[in-house]
């Protein structure tokens with residue numbers, strides 16, 4: 001189905017549900033929810049315990065009000081479950097034998113969470129979700145997608161690429177190349193679309209300028225970004241659009257939560273795939289539901305995934321709901337401005353969400369350094385490394401010991417936080433001491 005809005009064609013993947021009146025949509029969601037609750041009650045010991053303890057019987061959930069009686073799920077509970085029942089925990093609904101893919105979260109707020117995906121979820125559920133994205137972004141079989149990412153445990157563009165190739169786009173695999181070679185391959189093979197984190201795409205644009213490549217005259221007309229809020233931050237989006245000479249679209253998802261939102265060609269907020277998710281917005285402190293238009297934490301219930309579906313999961317993403325139908329014809333929920341930030345103290349770097357406290361936790365393991373530290377986040381797109389400033393614990397530590405400790409910290413950050421930092425060992429007392437909350441984080445602008 002194709003209609004025309006402004007100069008861009010609008011495509012739907014599942015027009016029936018995307019354009020359904022809310023009342024009917026909610027009835028549909030409640031039906032899916034009851035089936036999902038029965039599924040987790042039967043197959044996930046974790047959810048069986050939680051539902052039984054709250055006295056919830058899946059078939060009794062008849063309204064959105066009833067849904068709110070179901071306990072929330074927090075990422076820490078998933079970590080505890082995996083620590084107690086290694087390596088997968090007991091919250092999932094499949095056995096390793098049923099899984100075809102494994103990934104792990106970036107470990108932003110602690111130990112990474114491992115997830116398994118069944119054949120059905122990988123080839124059908126993810127496909128369905130990313131077909132919503134494909135249609136939302138207006139990508140077609142005529143498009144050639146350049147995918148600059150490396151083979152690894154981070155989910156990043158795996159699902160998107162798998163679906164796009166199934167949908168008939170040509171894929172150019174851009175892993176294992178330098179940024180300059182990626183640009184060359186992208187141009188040589190006539191890519192029309194590219195995906196990446198906003199900071200990497202800005203860096204790539206800067207690399208192009210330095211090498212005399214004029215991106216706006218290239219064939220690239222669509223840029224898909226995920227992993228950081230960039231696409232939804234208007235100034236970042238505008239910078240990317242002018243540097244690439246292309247439209248930039250927001251892609252929302254997480255390793256454990258799946259792929260729940262995409263912009264449409266009109267770029268007026270991020271559409272939530274409500275036929276596959278129930279989204280709620282709550283006050284992150286009181287956990288009470290908020291009104292549309294208020295900023296709060298996004299809580300998601302996965303209605304379609306069979307492998308490790310999460311029920312009323314606290315995403316920690318700050319969002320603002322808008323239920324006014326979009327001009328594209330979709331009647332479902334939009335997130336104004338995509339993800340507005342995180343409900344905890346956190347920063348984004350190289351596609352990874354990082355908390356200063358993660359670095360603090362690592363310093364606790366290194367006797368040669370004091371507990372004073374600063375994290376310097378370079379300007380988005382500068383290509384510079386994250387910098388960590390530390391101090392020796394005392395004057396007796398030798399230069400050799402400091403060098404070893406520094407190398408250890410670089411490796412630990414690389415392994416546990418998945419970014420490679422530069423570590424600067426300052427003189428004792430060089431870092432500022434303040435009363436109360438220290439200024440650990442410095443953002444370069």
Ligand SMILES: [Zn+2]
Nearest residue numbers: 264266326328
């Ligand atoms: Zn729309």
